[in-house]
Amino acid sequence: MMPRALRARLLLASLLLLPVFFGLTGFALQQAFHHSLEAAEEERLKLQVYLILGAAELQGDRIMIPDTLQEPRYAQVESGLYGFLHDSKDTLVWYSESAKLISDTLVETLEVDGLKTGDSRFYHMPEYGVFVYQFALLWEISGREHSYVFTVLESDNQVKTEQKAFNARLWGWLGAAIFLFLLVETALIRWGLKPLTRLAEDLKRIELGQSDKLTGEYPTEVQAVTDNLNLLISNERLQRERYRNTLGDLAHSLKTPLAVIRGARQERLSFDEYKALVTDQAGRMEQIVQYQLSRAVKSQGRTLAKKTTVAPIIERMVAALNKVYRDKNIEVTLTLDGEYQLPADERDLMELLGNILENAYKYGHSQVAVCFSNGAGMLQIDISDDGDGISPELRQTILRRGERADTSAPGQGIGLSVAVDILSSYDGELEIGESTLGGALFTIRMPLN
Numbered sequence: 540m541m542p543r544a545l546r547a548r549l550l551l552a553s554l555l556l557l558p559v560f561f562g563l564t565g566f567a568l569q570q571a572f573h574h575s576l577e578a579a580e581e582e583r584l585k586l587q588v589y590l591i592l593g594a595a596e597l598q599g600d601r602i603m604i605p606d607t608l609q610e611p612r613y614a615q616v617e618s619g620l621y622g623f624l625h626d627s628k629d630t631l632v633w634y635s636e637s638a639k640l641i642s643d644t645l646v647e648t649l650e651v652d653g654l655k656t657g658d659s660r661f662y663h664m665p666e667y668g669v670f671v672y673q674f675a676l677l678w679e680i681s682g683r684e685h686s687y688v689f690t691v692l693e694s695d696n697q698v699k700t701e702q703k704a705f706n707a708r709l710w711g712w713l714g715a716a717i718f719l720f721l722l723v724e725t726a727l728i729r730w731g732l733k734p735l736t737r738l739a740e741d742l743k744r745i746e747l748g749q750s751d752k753l754t755g756e757y758p759t760e761v762q763a764v765t766d767n768l769n770l771l772i773s774n775e776r777l778q779r780e781r782y783r784n785t786l787g788d789l790a791h792s793l794k795t796p797l798a799v800i801r802g803a804r805q806e807r808l809s810f811d812e813y814k815a816l817v818t819d820q821a822g823r824m825e826q827i828v829q830y831q832l833s834r835a836v837k838s839q840g841r842t843l844a845k846k847t848t849v850a851p852i853i854e855r856m857v858a859a860l861n862k863v864y865r866d867k868n869i870e871v872t873l874t875l876d877g878e879y880q881l882p883a884d885e886r887d888l889m890e891l892l893g894n895i896l897e898n899a900y901k902y903g904h905s906q907v908a909v910c911f912s913n914g915a916g917m918l919q920i921d922i923s924d925d926g927d928g929i930s931p932e933l934r935q936t937i938l939r940r941g942e943r944a945d946t947s948a949p950g951q952g953i954g955l956s957v958a959v960d961i962l963s964s965y966d967g968e969l970e971i972g973e974s975t976l977g978g979a980l981f982t983i984r985m986p987l988n
Contacts, residue, residue, distance in 0.1 A: 545735070549728050553721060561713045572705050576698045577670070581661040584672030587691045588659075591622050592676070600681050604633050613637050619694035621669075625651040627686035638692075642667070649673075651688045668695050734761045745772065793827055795897060796820040798863040805865070823859075826886060846880035847888055849918065853909055856893045864900045874910035879918050881985050883965050891961045895922050895969075895981045898955070902926040906976050913987070920983040923974030934971040958983075 590610060596603050604624065612618035613635040621641060624633040629651050638646075645667045654660060654675035661672045669692045678685050734757050744750040752772060753765045799820050803813055857871055881888065899907045903924030912919045929937065938959050955969075962969055967985035974980035 546728055546732055550721070550725065553724055557717050557720060561717055565709055565713050568709055569702075569706060572709075573702055576701055577661075577663070580670050580693065580695075580698055581672060584661065584670060584691045584693060585659070585674075587620070587622070587693075588672060588674045588689045591624075591689055591691070592674075597680060602632070602678065602680070602687065606636065608635070616640055619696065621692040623649070623690040623692075625649075625688045625690065632687075645669070645692075649690060651690065654688060656686065663695065665695070669693060670695055670698070734758050738765065742768075751776075793824055795859055795863060795893060796823045796827070799859050802862050802865060806862075820859075827890075846882050847885045849879050849881055849888065849892075849911075849920070850875040852885065852888050853892055853896070853920075856889065856896050857909075860896055860900045863897075867900070867903075868905065869900055869903060870906050872906070872908040872910075874908070877911060877913070879911055879913070879987070881918060881965075881987065883985065887961050887965070891958050891983070892920070892922075894955065894958045895983070899924040899926075899979070899981070903976075903978055908974070908976060916987055917984045918987050920985075921974075921980060922983070923976050923980045924978040925974075925976040926978035928973055928977065929971055929979045937971075938969070 587610065590608065591604060594605055594608055596605070602624070604622075607614060608622075610620065612620040613622055615637050617640055618637045620635075621638040622633075622635040623631060623638065623646070626632050631646065634646075645664075648664070648667075649671065650660075651673065654673060656675055656677040659672065659674045661670070663670050671690065671692055673688055673690045675686065675688050678687055737755065738753070738757065738761065741750065741753045741755070745752070752769045756762075757765050797820075800817055803816050808816065853873065853875060857873065861869065861871070896907070896909070899922050903926045906925040908921075908923045910921050912921070938955050959969055961967075962983070962985065965985055967983065970982040970984075972980040972982065
């Protein structure tokens with residue numbers, strides 16, 4: 540089974556590849572050393588042939604080789620060095636004292652034919668454990684030319700011993716090299732993967748809430764990953780915040796239709812009237828849910844929308860709020876001159892105007908006024924009440940999500956922040972001031988085109 544750790548995979552690959560690589564290297568070195576040993580053996584045997592040839596003498600019509608040669612091993616039985624001389628008829632005419640007990644089969648196996656004058660031949664007879672060197676020459680005796688083949692055999696024990704010693708040293712060094720290479724590679728892998736380890740630690744800190752993004756410098760190959768991760772983390776955090784805000788906005792938006800349905804119990808409505816009211820508010824609630832869900836997933840930025848008439852939306856919201864706040868007997872003054880239309884989604888306008896109108900109803904004592912004005916290509920909607928107003932130092936604070944000026948009244952402090960969010964997507968603006976009624980004045984400005 541393949542290990543999951545990247546470091547373990549790299550080490551496993553090295554353990555598989557290194558023996559193959561060093562094995563082939565060792566085999567090649569063994570073969571090269573073996574060939575060099577054989578070449579050296581061939582040179583030694585060639586010198587031995589020249590030694591015998593130099594000691595040969597003519598006696599009558601035959602060649603005589605003295606019993607005592609410069610190389611003493613020729614005079615020692617089974618010394619491992621043997622000399623032979625064959626004539627043109629492949630007849631053995633001389634052999635050294637060392638070859639007296641040599642196997643007859645070996646002597647018969649020697650190939651002495653097929654060599655031309657001046658040619659030489661070197662080969663190994665592993666079954667007999669000897670190297671063979673042969674040299675053919677033409678010797679003139681009594682005016683006649685005679686062909687001879689000088690043959691020298693030497694035991695391969697020395698070559699085997701040297702080869703064995705070389706192999707032991709070679710594989711010992713190669714084994715040490717493999718071990719050292721693995722140690723170095725382990726250190727290099729650890730050093731090379733250190734950025735990934737640091738990346739994992741940074742991600743763990745983010746998971747534990749100790750950091751909000753990946754920091755520090757990473758190698759070029761990893762930096763692109765960290766940049767994308769930071770972007771992903773940021774987008775995920777924004778999306779999570781958007782979902783959390785949407786849930787709060789949804790709960791806030793559903794309060795008004797729920798209050799209308801709950802307040803309908805105090806009205807003396809017929810069954811059909813009550814059914815129509817509940818159906819209308821249920822439809823409104825369904826629109827709110829669909830609207831908030833779409834806001835949760837859509838990207839920021841202004842979108843193309845058909846133009847929506849503003850006055851009917853205000854009238855509809857006022858009618859609903861009159862039912863919710865019937866106990867306060869709010870007197871509403873609507874100055875909605877002109878059929879103004881805004882290039883905005885109807886649901887956005889209902890959410891925007893509903894939040895601000897509800898604030899006016901909630902904090903006003905008995906009067907609420909709404910009026911239109913037009914200037915510089917912008918529609919201005921002024922919503923005022925006769926409440927206690929908002930102090931200048933709190934006017935920017937309450938526009939932030941969760942911030943409220945009056946904590947005695949029920950609410951989550953998100954209505955105005957939702958209004959600001961909607962206005963920002965349409966290049967609109969919201970200002971808070973003092974109304975002529977004595978309370979707060981909310982001024983909405985949105986482009987007409």
